[in-house]
Amino acid sequence: MSMLKSVLEQFGASLRPLERSGVTIGHIILLLLALDEMKTAGRRVLCQVLSLGEGTTRTVLGKLSALGVVQVSRAGARLSEQGKRLVSAIKSRISRPILLRAGEKLTLKKVNAALLIRGVQAESISVLEVRDDVIRFGGRGAVLLVKRETDLYIPPGNTRVSERYPSLYYELEKRLQPEDGDIILIGMGEESISVMVAILNAAVDILLESGSSE
Missing domain, CATH: 3.30.1360.30 (GAD-like domain)
Known part of the structure; x- marks a missing residue:
């Protein structure tokens, strides 16, 4: 739990610049859980998953890529190995809604x-x-x-x-x-x-x- 708590707190600090766009840690977890299920997803699909604009979704993916939990390519976004470990830790405590x-x-x-x-x-x-x-x-x-x-x-x-x-x-x-x-x-x-x-x-x-x- 301490590792998960540390990561969640880190996410909270990283997301503060995005709060004006309405992005919360709930959006981040929903995105990570969706990628865990879909494996790879394009930005337009993730816009629908999060109900956010394309520009905001692009910024979110950039933040997650910088944190090392998501890899973004022309094929779309997918979880990195670090991201998979994080999702496993999240799912041990919180189910997908x-x-x-x-x-x-x-x-x-x-x-x-x-x-x-x-x-x-x-x-x-x-x-x-x-x-x-x-x-x-x-x-x-x-x-x-x-x-x-x-x-x-x-x-x-x-x-x-x-x-x-x-x-x-x-x-x-x-x-x-x-x-x-x-x-x-x-x-x-x-x-x-x-x-x-x-x-x-x-x-x-x-x-x-x-x-x-x-």
Whole structure:
């Protein structure tokens, strides 16, 4: 975790000049996870992945290339060996966000995205602060779920998701496969990419600020 924390903090410092363009560390992680899945991608495709302009995306790729995590050629962008190691470290703590099909009854919003966070003590997380974090980064709200033994619970009242929202429970279990102690962060909003970026930013803040359970 210390290596990942150090790299995330380094990214945060490197991205400060891009903040005026709306680029956050959530965009960077979304890009890295996309390259991990696609292997090689052109700039236009990555513009769509990030919902950023072509000029901003070019600048982001230049920053990542300078940091040694992405290689850019005429064929497109791909992860370097260092980038692959970084993505492996990220995926050991944060899953790639997924768009939910069964989240509307819980969130009352049509666009809902979720990701899994591993290795963090649920007791160290403030639900209200996480919700505010998601809103600050462009979402409209958030819900935290905690996996305990065979069910998912909504703190602080510990509502059982399998009983209250069975369709959502089965979707999350199938697609994210949480284990005991894992946390699921669900964000809601009006546009899919902005919601995914928002929950990635909030997940990074959780990792940087909360105590690790490992």
